[in-house]
Amino acid sequence: MKMLETRNLTVGYGNKEVVREMNIEVLKGQILCILGPNGSGKSTILKSLSKLLNPLKGDIYIKGEKLSDIKGTSLSKTLAVVLTERLNVGFLTSFDIVAMGRYPHTGILGRLTKSDEKKIWECLGMINGENIATRYYNELSDGEKQKVLLARALAQEPEIIILDEPTTHLDVKHKLEVMSILKKLSKEKGITVILSLHDIDIALKSCDRVMLVKKGAIVDFGFPEEVGSNKSISDLYDIKDAGFNAFLGTIELSNQSKPSVFVIGGGGHGVPIYRLLTKKGIGVNTGIIHKNDVDYEIAITMGLDIQSETPFSEIKDATLEKAKSMIDKVDTVIDSGCPLGNINRKNIELLAYALESGKKVLSIRDKDELQRCLAMNYLNLKLCDSVSEIMDNLDIGGEGSKW
């Protein structure tokens, strides 16, 4: 069932068009998330959809009825909002705030009936907020405030809830809690949720539809799994110094420095080292990593030079040779201590090659394991216990091995 539909909708203020020609459809029980950089017009869209702002062109339909034809009171029983504006409500308790949501349902003086009160407690229950009911709203934490505002919207018994950046200012716990409440509302109560978010990761993982807004236009609209590719998200936010990995849902700073370190990675052991080196502005090459390795995903998001191998197959000699030539170009090699199994055993040869060619090698591998793998002791090999110790030794530079 179509809950909300826009036809050639252009929104904005006065004669300033902010977002043009929107044609979207949201069904019952769907969560639609609007993503876009600051100032792209997300709030303008949401305000127009909730009739707080008149559209400049085109029409909005709520359950097939033109929004401009729906009277205030009847609209408030269909559509509720949670805005970003911070409230200062003086001596109103959470209960009072949620009770405000009963506005369209109560009489001239807003007296609450038993069933109103029951509904209010039910809404407080949905946000796990019974325990904060009698506390003053102004004294709550940001997370609790947001939940109370959500409960207030619910108390209107709407079929659509529109939320403008409901997770901004919240800690991780409350972010996830708010999203899980919204998901529950959409799946169990069939409420349609339209919201804007800045957390790309949360958006892609919890919404049914995603709309990308940029420079006054809808760039894309559809399934998050399709819309949220690495490139489309990076383009959306004009991210140049970082990369987005939709698969892992992470943003990694780009490493654009000239490589001076080669990291032998694999099995996720490379990630902390890549991140540390990138943070310090040290350029990195890495290998030999299988393409199904998490190190591969992160390294490629950072834009590192990688010597990689096809998934689940043993490292080929050609790949090894290429990796060796990469090592030739750097001064230092870091052995991440990655697990060595049948298919990536050749990394030992790579390590030996680095030692033989006199590169400074820092390793966080177990001492016994190293002794088993290597034929002899090398003076240019330095054992470290942790990634931070590697960094310390990297900064001091070329004193040689101590073991």
Next chain:
Amino acid sequence: MRDIEMSYGKYVVIYLILIMVLIAVFVISIAVGSVKISIWEVIDIILNKVQDDSVNSTIVWKIRLPRALASMIGGAAIAVAGLLFQIFFRNPIVDSYILGVSSGSTLFIALLMLGGVTFGFSTLSPYTLFIGAFLGAICVTAIILIVAYKVRDIATLLIIGLMIGYLCTAVTNILKTFAENEKLKEFIIWTMGSFSGFTWDQLKIMTIIVIPFLFGAFMISKPLNAFLLGEEYAKSMGVNIKFFRICIILVSSVLTAAVTAFAGPVAFIGMSVPHIARLSLRTSDNRMLVPLSILFGGTITVLCDLIARTLLAPAELTISSVTSFFGVPIVIWLLLKRRTKL
């Protein structure tokens, strides 16, 4: 749930106490003065409608009773007007006095008394005064309202209100400069603001205007509550914003004008009483605050009027000089205590 049910009982007790305090202050203010009358005699004179030629009954019926009633109703009116302005501008330190609405009334009264503008009336009747004061109040409020559409920032709005107030005062002063001595004296006594010499006629007019609008303020307390969340939330809950804006402005302007017309500008009652009401029950629910402001406004103004006429008797202070002593510490305290925002 039990907490909330219990608090209803608490409210009833507080209301009863406040009503008793109001009655007590009211009776005491009639009893105290240059001629002291015992409290029992006051009660006897009022309840049994003793209207013989005795000095005491004359003092009570001709002077002190209308004055006490006027200050009670007037205080209630400006307190509620202040409450409405505070909600409307979403600012805790505004009232009709600070926003310059009273100055607007003063200017129009000056036009009437000094400038010879009669608005079509031949004599200066209490009605003319009220209409003048009302037009002045509405004009200033309308200007502030127009600016409020353009300027979202509350502090700016407040300063603009202050500036308009100064401008009104400036024009009033120009009128004063060119006024005849006789008229000037009359006007200056009026601007000093006092409930002294309130006649039953004036009281009747003020009451007829004030009571329905106080009732009106109570009747719009549900949308007023919605306004606490801001206009956008209010609109999303189905409040007809344009209509209630006009409602709030109309009610608060009429209440301000009704008092200003007869008692002159009264400072700080409108600002401080709503806060006292909020703090007393620690609530911002306007269904509570409207009646509470009426009770507190009445009680405090009667008390201030009593102080104004007895403190340095036989000299009489202006009501504003006493209410300022009440109000200014509250403003300062509110500013210092900004953390727990009201």
